[in-house]
Each structure stands twice: as structure tokens, then as C-alpha cells.
Amino acid sequence: xxxxxxxxxxxxxxxxxxxxxxxxxxxxxxxxxxxxxxxxxxxxxxxxxxxxxxxxxxxxxxxxxxxxxxxxxxxxxxxxxxxxxxxxxxxxxxxxxxxxxxxxxxxxxxxxxxxxxxxxxxxxxxxxxxxxxxxxxxxxxxxxxxxxxxxxxxxxxxxxxxxxxxxxxxxxxxxxxxxxxxxxxxxxxxxxxxxxxxxxxxxxxxxxxxxxxxxxxxxxxxxxxxxxxxxxxxxxxxxxxxxxxxxxxxxxxxxxxxxxxxxxxxxxxxxxxxxxxxxxxxxxxxxxxxxxxxxxxxxxxxxxxxxxxxxxxxxxxxxxxxxxxxxxxxxxxxxxxxxxxxxxxxxxxxxxxxxxxxxxxxxxxxxxxxxxxxxxxxxxxxxxxxxxxxxxxxxxxxxxxxxxxxxxxxxxxxxxxxxxxxxxxxxxxxxxxxxxxxxxxxxxxxxxxxxxxxxxxxxxxxxxxxxxxxxxxxxxxxxxxxxxxxxxxxxxxxxxxxxxxxxxxxxxxxxxxxxxxxxxxxxxxxxxxxxxxx
Ligand SMILES: Nc1ncnc2c1ncn2[C@@H]1O[C@H](COP(=O)(O)OP(=O)(O)OP(=O)(O)O)[C@@H](O)[C@H]1O
Numbered sequence: 001x002x003x004x005x006x007x008x009x010x011x012x013x014x015x016x017x018x019x020x021x022x023x024x025x026x027x028x029x030x031x032x033x034x035x036x037x038x039x040x041x042x043x044x045x046x047x048x049x050x051x052x053x054x055x056x057x058x059x060x061x062x063x064x065x066x067x068x069x070x071x072x073x074x075x076x077x078x079x080x081x082x083x084x085x086x087x088x089x090x091x092x093x094x095x096x097x098x099x100x101x102x103x104x105x106x107x108x109x110x111x112x113x114x115x116x117x118x119x120x121x122x123x124x125x126x127x128x129x130x131x132x133x134x135x136x137x138x139x140x141x142x143x144x145x146x147x148x149x150x151x152x153x154x155x156x157x158x159x160x161x162x163x164x165x166x167x168x169x170x171x172x173x174x175x176x177x178x179x180x181x182x183x184x185x186x187x188x189x190x191x192x193x194x195x196x197x198x199x200x201x202x203x204x205x206x207x208x209x210x211x212x213x214x215x216x217x218x219x220x221x222x223x224x225x226x227x228x229x230x231x232x233x234x235x236x237x238x239x240x241x242x243x244x245x246x247x248x249x250x251x252x253x254x255x256x257x258x259x260x261x262x263x264x265x266x267x268x269x270x271x272x273x274x275x276x277x278x279x280x281x282x283x284x285x286x287x288x289x290x291x292x293x294x295x296x297x298x299x300x301x302x303x304x305x306x307x308x309x310x311x312x313x314x315x316x317x318x319x320x321x322x323x324x325x326x327x328x329x330x331x332x333x334x335x336x337x338x339x340x341x342x343x344x345x346x347x348x349x350x351x352x353x354x355x356x357x358x359x360x361x362x363x364x365x366x367x368x369x370x371x372x373x374x375x376x377x378x379x380x381x382x383x384x385x386x387x388x389x390x391x392x393x394x395x396x397x398x399x400x401x402x403x404x405x406x407x408x409x410x411x412x413x414x415x416x417x418x419x420x421x422x423x424x425x426x427x428x429x430x431x432x433x434x435x436x437x438x439x440x441x442x443x444x445x446x447x448x449x450x451x452x453x454x455x456x457x458x459x460x461x462x463x464x465x466x467x468x469x470x471x472x473x474x475x476x477x478x479x480x481x482x483x484x485x486x487x488x489x490x491x492x493x494x495x496x497x498x499x500x501x502x503x504x505x506x507x508x509x510x511x512x513x514x515x516x517x518x519x520x521x522x523x524x525x526x527x528x529x530x531x532x533x534x
Contacts, residue, residue: 002164003441009061012040016057017043020050058090063131063158064165064199066090071195074406076104078191096129102136102153109236109531118234120146132158132202137244140231147243149231152205154238159203164194192400202311205240211285211310212242218281224269226306227294247294248304250414261300267419268427273305274411275431278404279321286403287312288410314403322439323348323401325432332383332425336368338362349393375423380409431514492529496522 002083013019020043027034045053058069072079073087103115115122121139128135140149173188201207209230216227219348228243235241248255256263277284284294286308294306316324323346330338340359343349349358365385369377383405387397415422 005164006168009172011041012060014038014041015044016053016058016060016392017045017050018054025399035054036065038196049082049086051083055086055090058087059109061262062165063094064162064169067131067199068169068192068195069299071198072191074409075191075402078187096126096134097155098197099124099126099136099530101156102126102134102151102362105153105156105326106151106239109239119149119151122151131155133205135324138241140234140241140527142231149241150244151240152203153210154203156509162199162203164198170196188525194402198312203237203443204237204239208309208311209235209240211313214283215277215285215307215310215313218283219273219388222273222304223302224276225273226304227310228306228308242308245294245308247296247304249290250293250295250305251290253418256300256418259297259300261295261303263419264422265301266295266305267415267422269303269305269420270411270415271424271427272431274407275428279431281433282316284316284404284407284408285310285312286301286314287409288407288414290478293414312403314400314407316400316404318439319346320398320401321403321435322346324404325436328379328382328428328432329436331366331386331430334367336366343390343393343395349390349395353393354474358389362386365389374426375421376407377425378412379424379428380405380412381410469505489529492525496525496529499525 038150045056048056055069058065069087069090073084073090077086079087103124107113107115110118112118118140119138120141123137127137127150135153136151136153138149138151149488161236161258169192172187173192176188209232212227212230213232215225216229219225219227226245226246231241231243244285248259252258256266273287274284287309288307292307294308296304296305296306323325323342326342326482327339330342337355339362340355343358345353346352366382367390369382369385383401387395387402387405391397412424415424499518499522503522506512506515506518
């Protein structure tokens with residue numbers, strides 16, 4: 001750990017008076033003593049509100065802290081609203097690094113002597129320069145074609161700096177746990193760990209490339225989203241080469257209007273794309289800030305998004321999706337009892353939770369939201385409120401759900417900026433209802449059974465043997481014999497029915513061999529069950 005960096009950070013925190021976040025009467029004696037011993041580092045910004053001071057301090061400390069502040073700005077469940085809003089203004093304006101260095105890094109990564117071995121042209125002036133990477137335009141000679149591409153290069157030595165700052169940040173987080181009475185609820189160590197993981201993932205461009213390839217495949221035939229092609233052969237951990245896109249930045253409303261974009265459709269498609277990613281693919285782009293979203297210049301009446309920067313993605317399992325869909329539906333039906341019951345039934349909150357109390361708590365935070373017209377309700381805020389309430393009842397909210405809630409806030413913000421009358425609920429409801437229907441309907445049962453077919457196909461040859469062995473086993477005692485006489489035929493009957501159903505399904509799904517085998521087994525087991533009853 002660099003002592004110099006520790007000094008810089010402490011100095012910045014104290015000269016912006018961030019120690020005042022903890023009221024004096026809540027500070028332990030050793031905290032006060034430590035502060036007093038650094039008496040020459042005075043708060044030089046007394047006139048500014050605490051949110052502004054926090055923003056300025058993070059800005060002074062550089063990219064790792066700026067990105068951390070940006071992440072915190074979306075955690076309205078953790079921070080007071082005024083601080084979260086102030087942090088949303090954080091901008092990472094960083095100087096570009098030397099293009100000659102960028103070129104050298106690319107050559108080293110691709111193990112070539114000269115960049116022109118692969119790239120017919122390389123623009124030295126960067127297209128963009130962010131805290132972690134720099135982007136250059138180029139022309140790639142690929143399969144006898146000249147392709148317009150961009151090359152993203154990770155800044156030199158950034159990993160070391162990031163690791164050093166992150167380890168200091170972790171130390172500060174541990175201090176906050178002990179120092180603040182609120183320390184435990186805010187879970188700073190977990191928040192920093194989650195941030196660390198996200199940031200370190202962003203340093204691996206192979207991951208970003210793989211995510212982009214997956215998203216592109218998921219939306220291959222879509223009218224709503226386009227993901228540029230990644231050229232994996234020319235990409236490495238610190239270099240990513242992808243198709244250059246020429247869309248309109250989604251924040252440029254003027255340009256979108258000027259080309260006659262159907263703004264209503266565009267806004268609705270944002271919501272549609274998001275819910276498709278979540279409920280159909282369980283794989284969503286989780287860094288949907290406006291800088292990463294463009295709109296195609298083609299077909300403005302049938303507008304298509306272009307998404308870049310797939311460094312952060314979220315995935316959800318079936319339980320997470322069920323949690324979301326059923327809670328949203330119950331919430332929008334104002335059925336708080338159902339919301340509470342769902343949490344208990346699924347084990348998200350402990351089984352001994354008082355459902356009435358939980359329902360009451362949910363009603364208290366959620367009912368005021370319905371003072372607005374349905375069209376103005378924010379899904380993201382509904383989730384924030386739900387998570388906050390559930391946490392009070394000992395539910396551990398999973399990081400992937402928090403990531404989703406943050407993305408939802410972005411998606412809503414974007415949709416309403418494009419088309420203020422956007423009715424989110426109307427757009428999203430069919431997705432949620434359709435998904436829930438699919439999970440419980442007969443087709444869902446058929447699909448699950450179908451998914452288990454390979455397992456049964458593997459075990460089937462052993463089954464007659466197993467049944468035979470089991471029936472033949474040890475001479476039963478008088479008591480068990482009585483029980484066996486009653487239960488064995490029943491169990492065998494059940495097993496036979498299952499085989500018959502799976503056999504039918506195999507036939508429907510065009511697996512005639514498996515179907516015939518299963519049918520034979522079903523008949524054999526039925527005969528065995530029938531003989532037992534005799
Ligand atoms: N495929 C592309 N075609 C055209 N321009 C691109 C492309 N990819 C990136 N850019 C430009 O480079 C900028 C930065 O790219 P990207 O967001 O991937 O980098 P980043 O380092 O992750 O930035 P940030 O941290 O701000 O998200 C984009 O805002 C865009 O202007």
C-alpha cells in the first residue's frame with residue numbers, strides 16, 4: 001500500500017470535511033483523537049453542502065473514486081436522495097494517453113511488428129478517452145475486405161493503480177463499519193467488494209468481447225437492437241477490435257427528432273429490449289448509461305438501438321425472474337398480501353416472518369407511489385422500496401437483483417427522456433404476464449420433463465433391474481410386510497404413470513425410440529403393480 005496515496009486520500013477527505021458525515025456525538029474517542037491530531041488539514045469547503053463536497057473530493061481522487069461515486073449515485077437504497085443526485089453529476093474527464101503508446105500496446109498484444117500488418121489505417125487522434133480505456137478508429141483488412149473498426153485499448157499501468165486504490169478503499173470501508181452506527185446497514189465492505197469485481201472485470205476486454213458476441217447472437221434477428229460485430233481474432237485481454245458504428249447518440253434528442261424518429265416507438269422498444277434480455281435470455285446489458293446507447297440512422301420510423309460497451313452484464317436465474325415478475329404483478333394489482341406471502345413462500349424472508357406485519361410495511365412504503373398516475377410510476381423505485389422493506393425483514397438482496405434495479409432506473413430514465421408520456425407498465429405487463437404464464441402452464445411442465453429426457457434415457461436400461469432387485473430384497477417382517485402391501489403397488493403405479501407421460505411427451509417431441517422404450521417400461525411396471533395388489 002502506498003503511504004503517499006494514503007496521505008493524498010486522507011488529505012482530500014479532510015479538506016473537504018467528509019469526516020463531518022459522522023456527527024461528532026457518534027464518533028468514538030479514537031476517531032476524534034485521530035481527527036484532532038491532523039489539525040492542520042482543515043475543512044476548506046464549509047460553505048458547500050455535504051453532497052457537493054463528497055462529489056468534489058471523489059473528482060479530485062481520480063477515476064477509481066469517480067466511478068465508485070457514479071455507482072453509488074444509483075444506490076438510492078443506501079444513500080440519502082440529495083447525495084445520490086449530486087453524485088450523478090460526476091464526470092470522468094481524463095486526458096487521452098499518447099497515441100504512440102496505444103499503437104505500441106496494440107502491436108505488443110497482437111504480437112506484430114507494425115500495426116499496418118493488420119490495419120490498413122490507424123487514426124492517432126482517439127475517438128474517445130475514458131478512465132480505463134481509449135478508443136481509436138481504424139480500418140481492418142479482414143477476409144479480403146476493408147472493415148471500418150474501432151480499437152479499444154486499456155490504459156497502460158492502470159491495473160496497478162486500480163488495485164492499489166481498491167485495497168485502500170476496502171480498508172476505509174472496514175473503518176466505516178466500526179465508526180458509523182449505520183455502518184452495518186450500509187454494508188460498505190460488500191458494496192466495495194461488488195464494485196471491485198465490476199471494475200476488475202472491466203479490465204478484461206476478452207470478457208467484454210464475449211458478452212458482446214452473446215448479446216449480438218441473442219438479438220440477431222431483432223428490429224430493436226443491434227450489437228456491433230467483435231473481431232475476436234484481433235482481440236486480447238487489453239485490446240478489443242469491433243465494427244465501427246455511426247449511430248446517433250441517444251441523448252442527442254435534437255438529431256433524433258430532426259431525422260423524424262418515431263420517439264414513442266423508440267421509447268417503448270427500450271423497455272421491450274430490456275425485458276426481453278431479462279425474461280427471455282436471462283442476460284442483460286447492465287451498463288446502459290446514455291454514452292453506451294446509439295440509434296441507427298436507418299429507418300427512423302422503425303428505429304433500432306445500437307448498444308456498445310458490454311463490459312458489465314447481469315444474469316438472472318429462474319427464482320430471480322419469478323421474484324421480479326410475480327412481485328411486479330402483485331404490486332401493480334396493489335396486492336401487498338400477495339407480495340408478502342410470495343417472499344415467505346419462496347424463503348426470501350425467514351419462514352417465521354409475520355406476514356401481516358410485512359404486508360403492512362410494504363403497504364406503507366408502496367402505497368404513496370400510487371398517488372401518481374400508473375404511467376408515471378417508476379419500476380426502479382418500486383424495487384428500491386421493496387428491497388429496503390425486505391431487508392428490514394432479513395432478506396439478503398442478491399447483487400444481481402440490485403444490478404437489475406440500477407439498470408431499470410437507467411432504462412426508465414432513458415424512455416421518459418425520449419417520450420415523456422411513456423407508459424412503462426403497459427409496455428412491460430405483457431412480458432411479465434406471458435413469462436409467469438409460461439412457467440406454470442402445461443407447456444412449461446412438458447418442457448421441464450423434456451429437459452430431463454437425457455437423464456431418463458441414461459437411467460432407463462437400469463430400471464427393470466432395479467425394480468426387480470428391490471422387490472426381491474430381504475424377507476419382510478410382519479409389520480413392514482403389511483405396509484409394503486399397501487404402498488408398493490401405489491408407488492409402482494405412480495412410477496408407471498410417469499413413464500407413460502414421459503413416453504407420450506417423447507413421442508410429441510419426435511423421439512420415437514425413447515418413446516417406445518418408455519412405453520414398454522410403463523407397461524411392465526403397471527403389470528408389476530397390478531400383481532402386487534393381488
Ligand atoms: N463500435 C464503436 N463504434 C463507434 N464508436 C465507438 C464504438 N465503441 C466505442 N465507441 C466510442 O468510444 C466511446 C467509449 O467507448 P466505451 O464506452 O466502450 O469505453 P469505456 O472505456 O468503457 O467508456 P466508459 O467508461 O465511459 O463507459 C463511446 O462513447 C463511443 O463514442
